Amino acid sequence: MALVIAGVLVVASVVGLPPYPLHIMIVILFWAFTYTGWSLMGRFGLVSLGHGAFMGIGAYVTALLWNYAGMTPWLGIPIALACAMLLAVVVGYPCFRFRITGHYFALVTLALSEVVRQTIIATRDHTGGSLGFTPTPKGNDGTPSIIALQFDEKETWFVIAVVVWLVGLAIWRLVDRSMIRYALDAISEDEDSAAAAGINVTREKLKITMISAVMTALGGALYMQYQLFISPDTVSGIAISLQIVFAVVTGGIFVQLGPTFGAVITLLLAEILRVQIGTDAVGLDNAIYGIALVLFIIFLPKGILGSLIGRFAARRS
Amino acid sequence: MGRLDTGRILVTLAVIMFACLAYVPTILREGDIVFALTDVYLYETMINGLLLGGVLALLSLGLNLIFGVIDVVWICYAEVVMLGMYAIFYCHTVFGLPLIPSMMIGIALTAVLGYAIHYLVIRHLVNAQPINQLLATGGLLFFFQSAATLAFGIEFRNLGVSLGSFALIQDIYVSWARLAAFATAAVCVFALYLFLTRSYMGTAIRAISQDREIMTLMGVQQGRMYLMTSAIGGGLAGLAACLLVLQYDVHPFVGLSFGPIAFMICVLGGLGNMVGGFIAAFIFSELIALGGYHFDIEWGYVFAFVFFIVMMFVRPEGLLGKRS
Numbered sequence: 001m002a003l004v005i006a007g008v009l010v011v012a013s014v015v016g017l018p019p020y021p022l023h024i025m026i027v028i029l030f031w032a033f034t035y036t037g038w039s040l041m042g043r044f045g046l047v048s049l050g051h052g053a054f055m056g057i058g059a060y061v062t063a064l065l066w067n068y069a070g071m072t073p074w075l076g077i078p079i080a081l082a083c084a085m086l087l088a089v090v091v092g093y094p095c096f097r098f099r100i101t102g103h104y105f106a107l108v109t110l111a112l113s114e115v116v117r118q119t120i121i122a123t124r125d126h127t128g129g130s131l132g133f134t135p136t137p138k139g140n141d142g143t144p145s146i147i148a149l150q151f152d153e154k155e156t157w158f159v160i161a162v163v164v165w166l167v168g169l170a171i172w173r174l175v176d177r178s179m180i181r182y183a184l185d186a187i188s189e190d191e192d193s194a195a196a197a198g199i200n201v202t203r204e205k206l207k208i209t210m211i212s213a214v215m216t217a218l219g220g221a222l223y224m225q226y227q228l229f230i231s232p233d234t235v236s237g238i239a240i241s242l243q244i245v246f247a248v249v250t251g252g253i254f255v256q257l258g259p260t261f262g263a264v265i266t267l268l269l270a271e272i273l274r275v276q277i278g279t280d281a282v283g284l285d286n287a288i289y290g291i292a293l294v295l296f297i298i299f300l301p302k303g304i305l306g307s308l309i310g311r312f313a314a315r316r317s
Numbered sequence: 318m319g320r321l322d323t324g325r326i327l328v329t330l331a332v333i334m335f336a337c338l339a340y341v342p343t344i345l346r347e348g349d350i351v352f353a354l355t356d357v358y359l360y361e362t363m364i365n366g367l368l369l370g371g372v373l374a375l376l377s378l379g380l381n382l383i384f385g386v387i388d389v390v391w392i393c394y395a396e397v398v399m400l401g402m403y404a405i406f407y408c409h410t411v412f413g414l415p416l417i418p419s420m421m422i423g424i425a426l427t428a429v430l431g432y433a434i435h436y437l438v439i440r441h442l443v444n445a446q447p448i449n450q451l452l453a454t455g456g457l458l459f460f461f462q463s464a465a466t467l468a469f470g471i472e473f474r475n476l477g478v479s480l481g482s483f484a485l486i487q488d489i490y491v492s493w494a495r496l497a498a499f500a501t502a503a504v505c506v507f508a509l510y511l512f513l514t515r516s517y518m519g520t521a522i523r524a525i526s527q528d529r530e531i532m533t534l535m536g537v538q539q540g541r542m543y544l545m546t547s548a549i550g551g552g553l554a555g556l557a558a559c560l561l562v563l564q565y566d567v568h569p570f571v572g573l574s575f576g577p578i579a580f581m582i583c584v585l586g587g588l589g590n591m592v593g594g595f596i597a598a599f600i601f602s603e604l605i606a607l608g609g610y611h612f613d614i615e616w617g618y619v620f621a622f623v624f625f626i627v628m629m630f631v632r633p634e635g636l637l638g639k640r641s
Contacts, residue, residue, distance in 0.1 A: 047448045094630040102447045103390055107584050108629050111622040114577050118622070122615035238577060242392075242455055249452055283466030283569070290460030297453040298441045 022154045024271060028263050029161035030223050031247070033168040035259035037215025039248045040175055041208055045101075045188035048209075049241040050091070050109030051216045053116035054084045056236025058217025059224035060120060060127060063135045066148075068126070073149040077221045084217035085210050087112075092209040096202040099191065110238060117237035132231030135224065149225050157226055164222060165260070168215060172256050175211070180204055216244075246293050252303025261305040327631070335603065338620070339363070342611040359610065361489045366606025368491065370599035371499025372560060376575060377582040377594050378505055379431075379553030385589015386526040386546045388447075389439055392454045395576030396461035397434075397551055401427040401558030402567040403465060406474050416478060424555035431551015435544050443543070458572070465569035473566040480563060498560035502598075505556065506591050522546055526589065581625045587635025596636055600624070 017025075038051050061080035065071040071079075091112055094100075100108055121129045128134075138148035145151050175181055183204045186194040195201050224230045233239060243266075251262025266289060273285040300307045343353035353359070380394045391397075401423045408419035434457065442450045480493035513519035525532045525542045533539050565571065578601060585600070586593030601621045608617025628636075 045446075045448065047451070091626065098630050098633060100629060100633055103451065104584065104629065104633060106448065106451060107390075107580055108626055110577055111581060111625050115619050115622045115626070118615040118618045122613045122619060238573060242458070245452065246455065246459070283463035286459045286463035287467060290456045290458070290463060293456030293459065294438055294453050297445075297449050297456065298438070301445070301449060 019154050022158055024267070026154065026157050026161045026226060027223075028267050029158075029165040030219055030226065031267060032260040032263040033161075033165045034216050034219030034223075035244055035248050035251070035263050036165075036168040036172055037212050037219060038244045039253055039259045040172060040215070041212045042245065042248055043253050044184040044208065046205065046209065047106050047245065048109040048212070049106050049238065049245065050112035051212075051244050052113035052236045052238065052241035053087065053109075054213040054216040055220035055223075055240060055244075056113075056116045056120060056232065057084045057087060058220030059230045059235040060133070062221040063133055063224055063230060064126065067133075067136050072147045073221070073225060074147070077149075077218065080221055081214045081217050084213045088209050088213035089206065092206050093202070096205040096209075101191070110241065113236060113238055113241045117232045120232045120236060128231075130232060132229055132234075134229050137228070150228065160222070161226075164218070169256060169260075171211065171215065175208070176256070180207060184208060246289075249303055250293060250296055252306030252309075254302060255306050255309055258303050258305045262303065265304065331600070335607075338604070338607050338611075357488045362606050362610040363603065364485065364489060364491060365495065366603040367599060368495035368499045368602075369606060370602035371502040372495065372557075372564070373575070373578060373582060373602050374595045374598035375498055375502035375505060375553075375560060376557045377579040377586075377598060378502070378509065378591065379550035379557070380579050381583045381586070381589060381591060381594045382509065382553065383546060383550040384583050386522055387435075387439065387443070387543050388526070388588075389442075389450045390447075390454065390580065391434070391550075392451055392576070392580075393434070393458040393461055393572075394454075394550075394554060395572030395579060396458050396465075397427050397430055397554040398558045398561065398575075399465060399567065399569065399572040400430065400461060401555040402562040402571070403469055403474075404555075405558060405562050406476055406567050409476060409478070410474075420555075420559040423558055424552050427555030427558065428548045428552035431554065432544055432548040434551070435547035439547070440540065440543070458576075462569050462572065469569065471569060473568045475566050476562050478563060492564070494560065494563040497563070501556065501560060502595075505553065506595055509553075509591060518542075518545065578621070581622070585625055585628055585635055587637045590635060590637045593635055593637030 034051075034055065038048070041048055058077075058080045061083050062073050062076040065076035065079060066073060091108070095105060095108060120127050124130075135150075138145050138150045151157055183194070183199045186197065186199060187201050187204060191201055220235050223235065227234075247262035247266045248259045249262070250265060251260065252258030269289060270285040273288070277284060296303065302310060339359065340350075340353045343356055343359065344350055347353065376395075376398065380391060383389060383391055383394075404426045405419045405423040408414045408422050409416055414422070434454075438453055438457065439450065442453055480497070482490045482492040485491045511519075513523055521532075521537045522542050522545070524535075525537055525539055529539060582594050582597045582601060586595070586597035601624075604621040604624055605614070605617035608614070608620045
């Protein structure tokens with residue numbers, strides 16, 4: 001199923017769409033990957049509002065290494081991912097060890113995403129602070145684009161985005177079919193019983209958190225490489241954390257394509273309203289989005305795609 | 318006994334940490350202990366931090382009430398404050414009402430808004446998963462922010478009323494607005510405490526926060542109590558708006574700058590524990606003020622948030638909370 005969709009998408013790129021729709025699709029795919037990364041944790045009741053932190057680290061560490069140390073993103077991205085993973089362990093381990101769950105987990109991770117955002121702003125001498133940060137263009141010293149991981153053609157980016165997105169879906173599927181999924185399902189139902197049944201609660205939670213953090217950081221790094229501009233507000237902080245959570249909830253948190261669906265709906269809604277109404281109605285998209293979200297949570301807690309699939313399955317049986 | 322001891326150790330540690338944060342950077346920079354101890358601007362910063370604590374305490378008061386009684390996190394609480402600030406701004410500068418009636422209108426509007434939020438949204442989610450409640454109010458956050466952007470634009474608006482400041486001692490200036498916020502916060506904590514412990518309604522609210530099912534059987538109307546609590550919480554948001562609007566510019570995203578701190582104060586203080594919240598507010602404000610004085614204001618926030626995260630590991634039940 002996923003392969004068919006991927007095939008169609010790749011063909012579409014070869015045919016040569018105009019740059020604008022291509023751009024929208026690339027952005028959607030990158031975000032879909034990040035959202036999928038978040039949903040790996042979110043579906044087990046580990047609602048993190050700290051993924052803005054991981055995304056910010058992925059983007060900024062890669063960009064800073066490139067600008068100041070001249071390190072190619074091929075090395076910079078793995079280092080950034082390692083940093084994000086380390087942060088996930090440093091914050092995640094005590095959280096899980098001391099049984100911080102529910103509201104409290106959400107608020108601790110919320111604090112984490114603000115720590116990263118404020119740190120980026122505070123170190124403005126190097127990161128540019130709120131004004132944002134631009135990685136050095138490859139053309140300046142004639143570095144080949146493959147080393148700088150900067151490509152002029154949108155088609156190249158599209159292929160990268162599709163591949164990364166498919167990898168994200170594959171990871172989702174691997175987790176879905178693994179023992180860790182059963183362990184985490186049990187934990188999300190009842191931690192004490194799960195522990196009594198011999199599940200190492202802390203370790204299982206930590207594993208999924210690390211995977212999720214690394215995926216989010218990769219999403220941030222690639223988004224930075226594509227946009228070639230980042231600011232604390234576009235890749236870190238509470239606003240981004242909430243954006244991630246809400247898009248996933250809108251799409252459907254428990255199904256494989258739910259996060260992707262969420263990315264398509266939310267980003268298209270924003271884009272269509274922006275194009276149709278223009279800058280007179282800045283914020284209209286978020287106003288509609290906010291109300292839709294409240295309605296979804298009250299009436300469709302499984303998300304759009306989750307509910308559609310649920311209804312379809314019920315009709316078939 | 319064991320808990321008391323850890324409590325003492327924590328207090329001692331906190332005092333030492335505070336002294337370190339206050340004096341060590343200056344000592345390291347100037348190499349002069351006497352200078353560091355007599356630095357006038359440092360003391361001014363501390364006093365202003367204390368007064369900022371009053372603002373933060375007031376800000377988290379309503380949230381704390383709702384959090385403690387209904388057990389719902391209003392992620393959009395700071396946005397209610399923001400709308401209150403706009404209401405006061407419009408009443409005063411656009412419709413030309415005097416300041417005090419404008420503020421009363423602001424408080425009334427936010428109280429109605431609090432009532433509406435509970436009636437329209439939270440009521441349907443009282444028994445839902447905590448995380449769904451959190452996300453629903455998060456949806457409201459987006460809505461309020463964007464609605465404010467649509468209605469009022471993204472410009473920074475200033476009420477244009479300044480209460481000025483006065484010299485406490487030579488070279489130490491204190492702003493009246495902050496002092497007013499501090500005093501209001503202290504009075505409100507006390508009044509809320511009296512309301513919750515001495516009045517019939519307050520007792521019913523506390524009872525229902527302890528056991529939803531049993532109190533319903535005892536004849537307390539859960540829904541009505543929750544609506545009342547939400548309205549009071551909204552009104553307190555309006556009160557915070559009154560004092561914030563005197564000190565800060567209003568813009569649609571102003572909520573994001575102090576919302577997270579308000580939640581953390583509630584949690585750090587111990588859920589629904591007003592006194593704990595009050596203390597937590599001052600800890601946060603001093604961290605922010607001193608961090609801002611020695612380094613950058615952003616580092617102040619970083620210290621405060623890191624402190625919060627560490628405290629959650631050490632005392633997840635909050636400073637004065639009871640372990641459940």
